[in-house]
Every structure is written in structure tokens, then in C-alpha cells.
Amino acid sequence: MNTTHTKAPAIENLFFNWRPLWLIFFLLVTVFLGSQALQVKPEASFEKLIPLSHPYIENFMERQNDLRGLGNAVRLAVTVKDPSQDIFTAEYMERLQQVYDEVRFLPGVDQSAVRSLWDPAVRWTQVTEEGFEGGTVIPDTYDASQESLDTLRENVLKSGQVGILIANDFRSTIVLAPLVDSVDGQPLDYQAFSHALEDIRAALSDEQFDIRIIGFAKLVGDLIDGATQVAFFFVIALGITFVLLFLYSRCFKSSIIPLVCSVIAVIWQLGLLKLMGYGLDPYSMLVPFLVFAIAVSHGVQVINAMAIEASHGHDRLTAARLAFRGLYVAGILALVSDAIGFMTLLFIDIQVIQELAIAAALGVAVIILTNLVLLPLLMSYLGVGKTSVIRAERKRQETSELWHRVSFFSHKSVAPWSLLAALLLGVMGFVGSTNLQIGDLDEGAPELRPDSRYNLDNAYITRNYATSADVLVVMVETPEQACVSYEALEAVDRLEWQMRNVEGVQGSMSPAYITKRVIAGFNEGNLKWETLSRNQFVLNQAMSNLPAGMINNQCDLLPVILYLEDHKADTLVRVTRAVEAFAAENNSEHARFMLAAGSAGIEAATNEEIARAQTFMLIFVYAVVAALVFITFRSWRAVICIVAPLGLTSVLCQALMAQLGIGVKVATLPVIALGVGIGVDYGIYIYSRLRQYLREGENLQDAYYHTLRSTGKAVSFTGLTLAIGVGTWVFSPIKFQADMGILLTFMFLWNMIGALWLLPAFARYLLKDPSKA
Known part of the structure; x- marks a missing residue:
């Protein structure tokens, strides 16, 4: 009897003892969800992009019909x-x-x-x-x-x-x-x-x-x-990944099957999104691409493990079983960490980000089935090619000079210098990240290229019209039928005068301003009469000449329209704070000042929601990942070894954003959670294999050397493959996609470097070295 099979865990036997039935199941589900995926269409909504529970937006939505x-x-x-x-x-x-x-x-x-x-x-x-x-x-x-x-x-x-x-x-x-x-x-x-x-x-x-x-x-x-062009990048990524996989494995089967399973993961994700009633908006259009990349990274681990097991003389089925057995715990932990990391985006009250979180978490969840289960099942029939097995056996027997040198990161004379260098980089990154801003930092539409048709049109209109397209509306609420009272209009007039003197306000318009002009007109245009009269009959007559949109039927709302020079984050903060300060001092029974309507008001609310959620989301995603690592490995030392390198990457990424002038906004905020969620995979796979070798009695450096020759090789390959894949986004006509490509490429590379460089340095001081026992 094959003891490999009899000692197998129950979950392994559940899948491998019933391989034909499971493959039929996967085929039927793929066909069904594929038919659903074909019906997914791009969609967008004005309300999905705004934080509906923010006080500004609640005020605007309540008065939306009066502010057409x-x-x-x-x-x-x-x-x-x-x-x-x-x-x-x-x-x-x-x-x-x-x-x-x-x-x-x-x-x-x-x-x-x-x-x-x-x-x-x-x-x-x-x-x-x-x-x-x-x-x-x-x-x-x-x-x-x-x-x-x-x-x-x-x-x-x-x-x-x-x-x-x-x-x-x-x-x-x-x-x-x-x-x-x-x-x-x-x-x-x-x-x-x-x-x-x-x-x-x-x-x-x-x-x-x-x-x-x-x-x-x-x-x-x-x-x-522009975002639909992601299909073009998807095809490029398929080609690049296939070439790299073939160079890595030298086996056609080992190159094509992980790609097929990764594409199936994308099909399942899109089909499930359709069944749940979701579509793809411009901000989540790249999520299927990201799911594909994550699936490939886990598929490479399976193929690499099978080649190693086959090089030890195991048949196809046994090699597939052993590969599954050695990876399913670490793989499921990594993918669950990814999914929960993405789900932390649900705390941001902007529907487009929440739907992105659901799409990403759903995609990562299906990878557990398509790449950790379906892939080894298929490979148990197909097996890795002889060329790949021979190559793996030769590599196993040869000494790798490269990995031998890298293993010195765990040496007692190198580890402290590595940690010191990481500390200095962290301090530099923290100082650089202090310049990171919330919101847009460019004129026009930062989501598009500066030379896009839209931004050229926006620049023309901004240049040739006195009133900016960046409008912030202060809603002044009065008792019903009291908007014509002197007290209400006088308060509006004071607000308008004060706001005209705030930096960033280009001009303003309000019922009080028009009323003063009308009163002057009733007095032969004499400017000395351009003021609010205390005579109610004069005010009634003047207010009757207001244009449409400046007064509502209930006469309980007076809009103050502020034309801003731009919608940059600093401008919005400065103006909204000035309005809030005025409201705190001047709210009364006659007039209550409320923010905000207009394009700039909506953007100000969005920026505030992002600023509120950013730190909380980052803390929460790290707490969840740390908790999962602790539960799996039952060691706080494992938490530090795996999570600490991710923290350095996050700090350096924020510094990079500040340096490149990329603000934290709807398009870029999810990158932080995505980078942490995906990056934890590297550390989990390396730590899991390192711990195994240490338990077998090897000293730390030898254990790390053997880890590098197996899992480390796959981690470095997948890190580079992921970085090259998302790096193609830099050429997207959509600027925020290009920004996401830059940031994700940076995070993939640095998470890989952190796992290979810093994890062994922490392990030197935190893990027990059997040679010193």
C-alpha cells in the first residue's frame, strides 16, 4: 500500500480520491459561470463615486431637487x-x-x-x-x-x-x-x-x-x-506570463495549465459578480487582471512543488498529492489573508470602492479552488514534463551560487546590518510620506492624461470663462417662506463677502448679491443703493426678480455658489473650513449654513471620507493579516517575520506617492490594501518552508538556503512576473490606471525583496536555531 496516500489528510483524500467527479464539477461550473461572465458590462453611477452617508452628501441629496x-x-x-x-x-x-x-x-x-x-x-x-x-x-x-x-x-x-x-x-x-x-x-x-x-x-x-x-x-x-482597453493588457500579460513560465519550467504543460486555471479563476469571478448583480466600473476594471496575476503566483508554487517531488522519483499522482499537501495550508492562509485584506475596503463608505473590494475578495476566494485544487488535480493526470523533472533534479543536486549568497541574509554578521538598513529606509519613507496629500493634486481630471481630449476641453473652458467648473455650493436653510427675510439675506451677504476673501475662491453668486443689484436698479442704478433694505416690501419686490434656481418653491433655501480656482485638496480644505468656521459663529434660527453641493462640494466630502478611512483601513488590514498568521503558525515570532517587511513596503509606497505627486483618492486608496494582501503571500510561503527545514534539524542558514532553492525561487519568479504584468498598465490612456500600475509594480517588487531580504534577518533573532540547541 502506498503510505503516501494512507497518511494523507482528509481534505487531500476528499479531492484526490474522487478526481473524475471533481473535474466534471469544475467543467460544469466553468461553463455556467462563463455564460454569466459574457453578460458582464461596464457600468458607472454618479452616486457610487460619492460617500452617501457623509453629512455634506446627505445635505445635498436632501436638497437635490432644489439645486438642479x-x-x-x-x-x-x-x-x-x-x-x-x-x-x-x-x-x-x-x-x-x-x-x-x-x-x-x-x-x-x-x-x-x-x-x-x-x-x-x-x-x-x-x-x-x-x-x-x-x-x-x-x-x-x-x-x-x-x-x-x-x-x-x-x-x-x-x-x-x-x-x-x-x-x-x-x-x-x-x-x-x-x-x-x-x-x-x-x-x-x-x-x-x-x-x-x-x-x-x-x-x-x-x-x-x-x-x-x-x-x-x-x-x-x-x-x-479607456478602461476597456485592459483587455489588451490582459492579452499582453498572458503572453508575457507564458513565456516566463516556459523559461522557468521548460515544460509546455507546466506553462499552459497554470494559465488555463488562472483564466478559469477570472471567469468564475466575473460570472459570480453577474449572479450577485454587480458589473465592472472603471475603477474595478483591473480587478480581473489582478486576480489572474494572483492566481498565476499560486499556480507557480504548485508547479514548482510538483517538479521537485517528481525529481525525487514520485509518479504523477503522488507528486500532485505531495505538492497539494505541502502547499494547501500556506496557500489557503495566504489567499484568505488576501481576501480579508481586500474586504477591509468595505469600511470606506464609497460604493465604487466597496464593489471593488467585493470583486477582489471574490476573485481571490475562487483561486483557492481553481489553483490550489483544480491545478494539482489536472497535473495528477498530465504530470510535469521529463525535461522539467530532469532540470529540477539537476538543480537539486547542484549548488546554487546565487542562492548561497542570498542565504547570507540570515547570517549573524549580515542580519543586523539588514535590519539597520531597513530601519533607515523606514525613517526616510516616513519622512517622505508626510507630504502625502488626500485628493486630487492636478488641475482638470487627474484620472485622465493631461493631453486627453477631456482635459484639453476643460482647460479651454477654464481659460475662457470667468466662472470655474469647480463649484462649491453652501446651502443656507431658513424657516419656510422666510428666505426673503432681512436677517437671512444679511447673513448670506456676510458669508459671501467673507468667502470672496478666502484664497482659492474665484468668485461667488447668491440671492443676496442679486437682490442688492436689483434694489440698486430700482433706484436708477445708483451704487449707493446697492445694499439690502430692511423694508420687507422692498426685499419682496427685489427677490421676485431672482433667476430660476436661486429660490425654491418653499422659500426655505438660499444657495451661495462659490466658484473655485481649482479642485485641489488644499483648496477644498481651506474653503470648507472657512465655511464651517463661519457657520459655527453665525448659525441662527433665521439661517443655518450647510455644506455642500456642487462638484467641488462633493469632492470635498469624498476627500474627507478617504482621509477618515485611510489610517483605520491600514491598521485593520495589518491587524487581520497578523491575526491570521498568528492563528496558523501559533507564534508571534512568525507574525513579525512575515508582517514587518510588508510595513516597510507600505511606508515606502506612500513616500513614492508623495514624490510622484499622486494623491490618496478613490482610484489609489485600494492599492494600499491590495499591496498588503498580495504581498503577504511571499512571506507565508517562505516562512512555512523555512520552519519545516528548521524542524528537520538544519541550522538557520542551511534551512534558508534550501528554502530559497525551492520556494524562494518560485517567490522571486512570481514577484518579477507580477511586476512585469502590472507594469504594462503604465501605458494605459487612463492616468489612474497608470498610477496603479506604478504603485503595484513597486509593491510587488518590494514585498518580494522584503520577504527574501528581511524575513531571514528577523528570523536570525526570533527563531530557534537547532544548531545552537
């Missing part, structure tokens, strides 16, 4: 290409009307809130000897004649829209289109909406006119289009 146009909206700038021409031509006005009409009837656009020169709600007003006069900017009598164009020019100058809907140089105008969250009960398809905007651009742009488009929906659409 100040949340999710797109802006189309219809521009004149000829520098010698302006907008006051019949051809331009006809083209603007075409754009206005096309945009209004796009699915997802709030038709009643669309603003353009052609919109009847856009009016002009002037003060005359007889009082106010006004009308629509484009009059009903407009007939494209030179006379009507001259009238249009006069109306534009009197409208107060120059710098808002009309460019400062009169060579473009804006079509502002607020969006709704759903169409016919279904969430707005941002990719389809973005494509519809591109269709308008293509149809109505020519040698005379151009259309520039910005807004959340357009940005997300561009992100989805």
Missing part, C-alpha cells in the same frame, strides 16, 4: 474656430440651436433645466428711467438678419451671462445640461450617454465650429472607454 444643475451636469462649449470671428453670426446661432436641440432630447437630460442662449429662461435686464426692462436674450423676433444679430449682441451684454454662458472673448457659448439619475427606471448608462455626446460632436463640428464637452458623465464615459 449644481450636481451632475455636462457643459458643451460651442466654439468658433476662426480667431477673427465671434458668436454674433447667423451661422453660429444656427449651429448653437442645433446643439441645444440635440442635447435637450438625449436620454438622461433634465429637459426643463437645460440652459443656453436659446433657452427662454436666459434673459437680459436693464435699468431705465421708467424702471426695469428685460426680455429673452434671443428675442422672439430673431430672424438671423444683421439687425437682429445687433440686437442679440446688445442683449448679451445686458444679460450678465458673459463669463457664465458666454465666453469672455465672445467666441463660444455654453449649453448646460443637468442630468437625471435614471432613465425609464434604469440607471443612466454613462458610456452610452458619452457616446451620444460624441455623436453630436462629430455631426455638428466642422471647419468652422468645434464642440468641447466636460462634466461627470463625459469623464466617466471616457474612463470606461
Whole structure:
């Protein structure tokens, strides 16, 4: 009787005694989940990207219907290409009307809130000897004649829209289109909406006119289009990994089967996501690629272990059993650590990050079955090639000069210097990481390349319009029907004056500001009357002239619109703190100041949520990983040996982010948890094998040398393979994908280096050396 089989643990017999049934099971599940995976589509949602439980967002969502146009909206700038021409031509006005009409009837656009020169709600007003006069900017009598164009020019100058809907140089105008969250009960398809905007651009742009488009929906659409190119990187990674595996194993079967099992893991993940009702947004588009990379790393460990066992003369089935037996504890521990590490992202109250966490954890969980179970089952029939076995046997018998030198990291004369060097690197990294900032650090859309069409359009609109696209709205709540009271308006006026003097505020607009202008207009335009009157009848009359959006039906909300110079993290912190300080001193029964609406207000809330969760998430993921390591190895020494190198990598990664100008935001925050979760695999595999050799009575350096020749070789290979794979993301047209590629490449390499370099140095002082017993 084969004692290898009789001494096998129950979990091994469960799989290997019923191999045909399990393979049929895997085949059926793969076919079913594959059919589901084909139905997964890219998706995105405005609400998924914002922290819905943050006080700013709760205030905004409660008042969303009263603030149409100040949340999710797109802006189309219809521009004149000829520098010698302006907008006051019949051809331009006809083209603007075409754009206005096309945009209004796009699915997802709030038709009643669309603003353009052609919109009847856009009016002009002037003060005359007889009082106010006004009308629509484009009059009903407009007939494209030179006379009507001259009238249009006069109306534009009197409208107060120059710098808002009309460019400062009169060579473009804006079509502002607020969006709704759903169409016919279904969430707005941002990719389809973005494509519809591109269709308008293509149809109505020519040698005379151009259309520039910005807004959340357009940005997300561009992100989805760019992120779908991850399939290209996936194919490149497949090719690179296959080549590296073949060079490593010199066996076609040993190269292709781990890839097949890793692809099956991705298929299972996507199929399960579909069954759970999830899709893939631009931020989680790379998760299947990451799952593939993790699966390959564990597959290499299996193939490496089988080759070693086969070199000892074991048949295919026995080699597969022994490989499974030697790896399943460490493998399951590593993958469970990965999954729980990813699940810590659920503590961040931003749905897109939470869905990324679920997708990553689900993918890692299925690897336990596809690469720790299915792979050895398949290899028990196929076996590793003779060339691979002969090569493994030769390598086992030869002395490796490289690994012999690396084993000196565990030597008593080298270990203290290694720990000292790690301490110095840690201090340097900590000092460098103090410059790490929360949020965006660049103008425009940092998720895209600076030379992307979107960022070029954003730069044009920012440069040619007085009012920035970065809008922060302070909501001033009053008792119902009391928004016209002097006390409320006077408080708003003081807030506006104070905020105009805050660095980063470009300009402002509020009902109080407009009311003062109207009161001056009632008094022949005399500037000394441009103030708030205590006479309620005067205020009532002035407030009746407010434009749409500045007053709601209940008359219990006064929006103060702040136009910011940019949406950088420092600017948002400075402005929101100034508003909060003012609110703390001036909140009363007449007016209560609440943050925040507008694109900048939403981003400020997102930054605060990330800042709140960042440290907690990092502590939690390390605590969970440490607890799992302790439970598995029953040793606090094992925890230090495995987890301490990961801590150095995290500190150095944050310093790298600060150096490269990468802020901590929705796109980059998950990298920290991903890096820790994946990096722990290296340490677990090395420590597990090192402990085994120490128990067999070898001294520390010899034990580490033999660990390097087996597991260490696979760890170094997988670390380099993972780094090369994610390194291809650097060429992505989506900047945040490129940033993730840089950071993950760095973490994969440093986690590998830490496991090979620092783990034995800690082991020198923490583990018992049998030779000294």
C-alpha cells in the first residue's frame, strides 16, 4: 500500500480520491459561470463615486431637487474656430440651436433645466428711467438678419451671462445640461450617454465650429472607454506570463495549465459578480487582471512543488498529492489573508470602492479552488514534463551560487546590518510620506492624461470663462417662506463677502448679491443703493426678480455658489473650513449654513471620507493579516517575520506617492490594501518552508538556503512576473490606471525583496536555531 496516500489528510483524500467527479464539477461550473461572465458590462453611477452617508452628501441629496444643475451636469462649449470671428453670426446661432436641440432630447437630460442662449429662461435686464426692462436674450423676433444679430449682441451684454454662458472673448457659448439619475427606471448608462455626446460632436463640428464637452458623465464615459482597453493588457500579460513560465519550467504543460486555471479563476469571478448583480466600473476594471496575476503566483508554487517531488522519483499522482499537501495550508492562509485584506475596503463608505473590494475578495476566494485544487488535480493526470523533472533534479543536486549568497541574509554578521538598513529606509519613507496629500493634486481630471481630449476641453473652458467648473455650493436653510427675510439675506451677504476673501475662491453668486443689484436698479442704478433694505416690501419686490434656481418653491433655501480656482485638496480644505468656521459663529434660527453641493462640494466630502478611512483601513488590514498568521503558525515570532517587511513596503509606497505627486483618492486608496494582501503571500510561503527545514534539524542558514532553492525561487519568479504584468498598465490612456500600475509594480517588487531580504534577518533573532540547541 502506498503510505503516501494512507497518511494523507482528509481534505487531500476528499479531492484526490474522487478526481473524475471533481473535474466534471469544475467543467460544469466553468461553463455556467462563463455564460454569466459574457453578460458582464461596464457600468458607472454618479452616486457610487460619492460617500452617501457623509453629512455634506446627505445635505445635498436632501436638497437635490432644489439645486438642479449644481450636481451632475455636462457643459458643451460651442466654439468658433476662426480667431477673427465671434458668436454674433447667423451661422453660429444656427449651429448653437442645433446643439441645444440635440442635447435637450438625449436620454438622461433634465429637459426643463437645460440652459443656453436659446433657452427662454436666459434673459437680459436693464435699468431705465421708467424702471426695469428685460426680455429673452434671443428675442422672439430673431430672424438671423444683421439687425437682429445687433440686437442679440446688445442683449448679451445686458444679460450678465458673459463669463457664465458666454465666453469672455465672445467666441463660444455654453449649453448646460443637468442630468437625471435614471432613465425609464434604469440607471443612466454613462458610456452610452458619452457616446451620444460624441455623436453630436462629430455631426455638428466642422471647419468652422468645434464642440468641447466636460462634466461627470463625459469623464466617466471616457474612463470606461479607456478602461476597456485592459483587455489588451490582459492579452499582453498572458503572453508575457507564458513565456516566463516556459523559461522557468521548460515544460509546455507546466506553462499552459497554470494559465488555463488562472483564466478559469477570472471567469468564475466575473460570472459570480453577474449572479450577485454587480458589473465592472472603471475603477474595478483591473480587478480581473489582478486576480489572474494572483492566481498565476499560486499556480507557480504548485508547479514548482510538483517538479521537485517528481525529481525525487514520485509518479504523477503522488507528486500532485505531495505538492497539494505541502502547499494547501500556506496557500489557503495566504489567499484568505488576501481576501480579508481586500474586504477591509468595505469600511470606506464609497460604493465604487466597496464593489471593488467585493470583486477582489471574490476573485481571490475562487483561486483557492481553481489553483490550489483544480491545478494539482489536472497535473495528477498530465504530470510535469521529463525535461522539467530532469532540470529540477539537476538543480537539486547542484549548488546554487546565487542562492548561497542570498542565504547570507540570515547570517549573524549580515542580519543586523539588514535590519539597520531597513530601519533607515523606514525613517526616510516616513519622512517622505508626510507630504502625502488626500485628493486630487492636478488641475482638470487627474484620472485622465493631461493631453486627453477631456482635459484639453476643460482647460479651454477654464481659460475662457470667468466662472470655474469647480463649484462649491453652501446651502443656507431658513424657516419656510422666510428666505426673503432681512436677517437671512444679511447673513448670506456676510458669508459671501467673507468667502470672496478666502484664497482659492474665484468668485461667488447668491440671492443676496442679486437682490442688492436689483434694489440698486430700482433706484436708477445708483451704487449707493446697492445694499439690502430692511423694508420687507422692498426685499419682496427685489427677490421676485431672482433667476430660476436661486429660490425654491418653499422659500426655505438660499444657495451661495462659490466658484473655485481649482479642485485641489488644499483648496477644498481651506474653503470648507472657512465655511464651517463661519457657520459655527453665525448659525441662527433665521439661517443655518450647510455644506455642500456642487462638484467641488462633493469632492470635498469624498476627500474627507478617504482621509477618515485611510489610517483605520491600514491598521485593520495589518491587524487581520497578523491575526491570521498568528492563528496558523501559533507564534508571534512568525507574525513579525512575515508582517514587518510588508510595513516597510507600505511606508515606502506612500513616500513614492508623495514624490510622484499622486494623491490618496478613490482610484489609489485600494492599492494600499491590495499591496498588503498580495504581498503577504511571499512571506507565508517562505516562512512555512523555512520552519519545516528548521524542524528537520538544519541550522538557520542551511534551512534558508534550501528554502530559497525551492520556494524562494518560485517567490522571486512570481514577484518579477507580477511586476512585469502590472507594469504594462503604465501605458494605459487612463492616468489612474497608470498610477496603479506604478504603485503595484513597486509593491510587488518590494514585498518580494522584503520577504527574501528581511524575513531571514528577523528570523536570525526570533527563531530557534537547532544548531545552537
